[in-house]
Amino acid sequence: MNEPEILRYTAFTAIPSGGNPAGVVLDARGLDAARMQAIAADVGYSETAFLVPRTGNEYDVRYYSPEKEITFCGHATIAAAVALAERTHPGTIRLHTRAGEVGVETHREGTRTTATLTSVEPHVEAVSDEALGGALGALRWSPEDLDPALPPRIGFAGARHLILAARTRERLSALDYDYAALKELMLALDLTTVALVWREAPTLFHARNPFPPGGVVEDPATGASAAAFGAYLRELGLVATPATVTIHQGVDMGRPSLLTVDIGEHGGIRVTGQAVPVE
Structure with missing residues (x-):
């Protein structure tokens, strides 16, 4: 099995020593639940986000803590959206989570990338x-x-x-x-x-x-x-x-x-x- 690329971003901060770190896998195709859980446990952050591309700007996403799957994680969403924007371009993506559809907009000013998520109906x-x-x-x-x-x-x-x-x-x-x-x-x-x-x-x-x-x-x-x-x-x-x-x-x-x-x-x-x- 090919090992996925695991990115590490920290969200809600402008400095690496602040914020909440998250693991990010931008292409989790082929990973089953057991493998995602094992990766999250190995990464050791509070959550790791696993994205599977659909078409266009849409992705399926699952979130795992070191011990269990989580329905939705905000900081890992921000981290994943910024990581994706830095490798493609800023814009709007649609994430299909276990809790429902979440839209995320990213913006870049110089070296700074910011993401805004819109939650499911609360x-x-x-x-x-x-x-x-x-x-x-x-x-x-x-x-x-x-x-x-x-x-x-x-x-x-x-x-x-x-x-x-x-x-x-x-x-x-x-x-x-x-x-x-x-x-x-x-x-x-x-x-x-x-x-x-x-x-x-x-x-x-x-x-x-x-x-x-x-x-x-x-x-x-x-x-x-x-x-x-x-x-x-x-x-x-x-x-x-x-x-x-x-x-x-x-x-x-x-x-x-x-x-x-x-x-x-x-x-x-x-x-x-x-x-x-x-x-």
Whole structure:
């Protein structure tokens, strides 16, 4: 079997030491699920994207973490779109994911390539008291640690994320959770990450995202979660649409990331970021 070319890009950053690294295979034809899972485990990043060309500007794509397949991954989408644009030309591509069709636009200014994904139709749902209690217990948070202005919800924009807002930046910074307990809860609830956020200003947020279902303690940048969070803000009327929201993530990990979220009055959520090669 021919070995596929595996690219390594880091997304939502302009520097190789920032952002969230992703593996990218631009031509995954001939790879079965077991082989893709093995490659993702070997690469070791939170996700690796595997693209299979259709015709024109359309691709099938699958995302694998080191431990399992993920329905949709935002940072690996940004990384793959930038990698593709740098080898062909900027423009619009259509990705057929397990969550649905995702459009991605790429733009180049000098040496800088930026990608914007538009999520599948999002939705937001309530969190049961039992699930919330389990999450808080695993995180070692108390109910008083939550910001009452940003109530807990589960947001979906390609994958499910539990959204919990910290009352203070200090609470967000002090992340020390029970990995096994949170992983068990998240697998039971079909959650991809827990989106922990703190609101600095009306459209400026800081985020941290535990990702134990994928075998990852924390994501430095989570585009799918950012899209789900944009849907959450719209659904709960926490921003006036249309709105542009900025999310800083990865700072506490030493991998600063910048995610720009555009929230329209309806439809998919747009998430923008740069990506650069790791090597």
